[in-house]
Amino acid sequence: MSRPLIGVLALQGDVREHTHALQACGVDVVPVRRRSELAAVDGLVIPGGESTTMDRLLKVFELYQPLRERIADGLPVYGSCAGMILLADRILDGVGGQATVGGLDVTVRRNAFGRQVDSFEEDLDAPLLGAGPMDEPLHAVFIRAPWVEAVGAGVEVLATVRSGPAAGRIVAVRQGVLMATAFHPEIGSDHRVHRAFIDLVRAHRRREHTRR
Numbered sequence: 001m002s003r004p005l006i007g008v009l010a011l012q013g014d015v016r017e018h019t020h021a022l023q024a025c026g027v028d029v030v031p032v033r034r035r036s037e038l039a040a041v042d043g044l045v046i047p048g049g050e051s052t053t054m055d056r057l058l059k060v061f062e063l064y065q066p067l068r069e070r071i072a073d074g075l076p077v078y079g080s081c082a083g084m085i086l087l088a089d090r091i092l093d094g095v096g097g098q099a100t101v102g103g104l105d106v107t108v109r110r111n112a113f114g115r116q117v118d119s120f121e122e123d124l125d126a127p128l129l130g131a132g133p134m135d136e137p138l139h140a141v142f143i144r145a146p147w148v149e150a151v152g153a154g155v156e157v158l159a160t161v162r163s164g165p166a167a168g169r170i171v172a173v174r175q176g177v178l179m180a181t182a183f184h185p186e187i188g189s190d191h192r193v194h195r196a197f198i199d200l201v202r203a204h205r206r207r208e209h210t211r212r
């Protein structure tokens, strides 16, 4: 099978960092701004940035409907930070009228960690992201990050905050081929989260292939 082609939604945010991380994992990467580009990819990353800006641009570029259609059709998508907000079915503290693409049966609170800790770093345990008891913990960078306040029955929790006032808060989830983290694994050289997503994309492609 050919190498998977992963798109990075390139309306705003840290598109370049995700592109580099994915390329380092050995997949082909394209920026996605148009419906035709979206149609060609085997998986999509929605980067961190500002979800309210991306919401506006998704409307301008008329991408909401095609994105929702592809997700309903089983496209694997990974959202980081603002991308997590955009994948959530429900948001708290959104700016009036802010929409989401949806697909992930979770409630996400925007800017949940509050002002004093707008940005912070934490080591996380996340066995399903390659950070099990015998591995290096996942060093996670949070920048005005959301957290997941509630998850539906089909959602797997991949990581929670270990300590401090936000201890126990959910910061990484997966539901089928949809994955999201409140933090930014595209910063730095640890690509375990991207590799976990690429594994999802590969497994999904194999399933599709045998079905045809």
Ligand SMILES: NC(=O)CC[C@H](N)C(=O)O
Residues within 6 Å of the ligand: 047, 048, 049, 050, 051, 052, 080, 081, 082, 083, 085, 110, 111, 143, 144, 145, 146
């Ligand atoms: N680093 C980020 O992606 C921050 C997310 C931002 N606070 C938002 O609401 O979109």
